[in-house]
Amino acid sequence: MITHLRSLAQFSLEELSILIERAIVLKHEKQQGILHNVLEGKSIALIFEKPSTRTRVSFESAVYGLGGQALFLAGRDTQLSRSEPLKDTARVMSRYVDGMVVRTHGQEVIEELADYATVPVINALTDLHHPCQILSDLMTVLEKKGQLDKLKVAWIGDGNNMANSWLEAAAILGFELVLACPEGYHPNEKILKWAMERNDKILLQHSPEVAAENADVFNADVFSSMGDEGQEEERLKAFAGYQLNQALLEKGQPDAIVMHCLPAHRGEEITEEVLEGPQSVVFDEAENKMHMHKALLEALVGGHTAS
Structure with missing residues (x-):
């Protein structure tokens, strides 16, 4: 260990x-x-x-x-x-x-x-x-879905520390991970390269719809994290169209689950309807x-x- x-x-x-x-x-x-x-x-x-x-x-x-x-x-x-x-x-x-x-x-x-x-x-x-958050998330996914390696996980939004740790998890566990990140907000290049060399089911692109298609697990996080103070207006523009809403959720599997590490900015990266909806597992995740x-x-x- x-x-x-x-x-x-x-x-x-x-x-x-x-x-x-x-x-x-x-x-x-x-x-x-x-x-x-x-x-x-x-x-x-x-x-x-x-x-x-x-x-x-x-x-x-x-x-x-x-x-x-x-x-x-x-x-x-x-x-x-x-x-x-x-x-x-x-x-x-x-x-x-x-x-x-x-x-x-x-x-x-x-x-x-x-x-x-x-x-x-x-x-x-x-x-x-x-890493601790993603370990908790993986635990939640295993509880709810009964497996990890055969799932499609969608990451919608910023290629931040959460996205980096999801990449490492996918590289080790072998599940499909599709990240939808705006240009200029991609995950760390070295971590992305390391993960993709180990798992050919990892994809980085710009379309939330592509990430959402047949997804088993949806992930969202705030558009502006701690340390991004002063960038809120710029980031809101960059992430327009990257909201996890009901229309996007319906592109996934009917029994897909929704995750968010919290705190959530309802109406920005995720809607109230989705966060409080029947597919949300955010409080079990917490x-x-x-x-x-x-x-x-x-x-x-x-x-x-x-x-």
């Missing part, structure tokens, strides 16, 4: 499958009132340079649910905001806590912390990757973050090896 979570590209097919299946088991066991204590006596630092609701609460709940203690540190409250070298932070924190969950801007922050830390470092979001985070913490910090 991996020692840090930098991105999904680290996983083998077997590792990814085991982790997703374990998260589903943990969800069922929570519903049955079964308790776990693999983090008893252990503490996890949540270092967040970017604000969060779902990621913070789901990780804190996951830590407590495994018997551990979560220590939340906003970026402004740490020496990172005062330019302390990352390698120093990594080595000091490794002597205080048993793991670090980091939500930050640059992927290089995760990489350097992981290079110098002697405890697991988990990427809770960077501008380049969002819940599953907590169960997936448990599986990650259990494996990386708790030493659990599911099989």
Whole structure:
């Protein structure tokens, strides 16, 4: 099993499958009132340079649910905001806590912390990757559809960190992934090339209708993410026609599911009708973050090896 979570590209097919299946088991066991204590006596630092609701609460709940203690540190409250070298932070924190969950801007922050830390470092979001979210999404898809490799997944909108992590997931798991992104808003070129070399069912183009055709899973995300402040007007123009609405949804399979990592800007990237409609699984998806985070913490910090 991996020692840090930098991105999904680290996983083998077997590792990814085991982790997703374990998260589903943990969800069922929570519903049955079964308790776990693999983090008893252990503490996890949540270092967040970017604000969060779902990621913070789901990780804190996951830590407590495994018997551990979560220590939340906003970026402004740490020496990172005062330019302390990352390698120093990594080595000091490794002597205080048993793991670090980091939500930050640059992927290089995760990489350097992981290079110098002697405890697991988990990427809770960077501008380049969002592996924890996509793991939760994959768990949701498997729950709802019963499989992953034979599905068509449609990504409609920005080629952002979510799209990058979906590309890595498709490369490993082998499902069809069609991305509809406007010109100038494509996913990372290196990640796209890496993924396409491993899966010839990955397609990047500009038509939401092509992506939607016979899709089993629809994905949308906000047009302007954190860090895109000041670009809202420009982005609204660029993404005109990329809204996930009922007309687009009807081009997919009749039992297609709709996903969105939230928060959603209703009326922009997705309509109220679709988000609140019978094919939407966004709130199951949000819940599953907590169960997936448990599986990650259990494996990386708790030493659990599911099989």
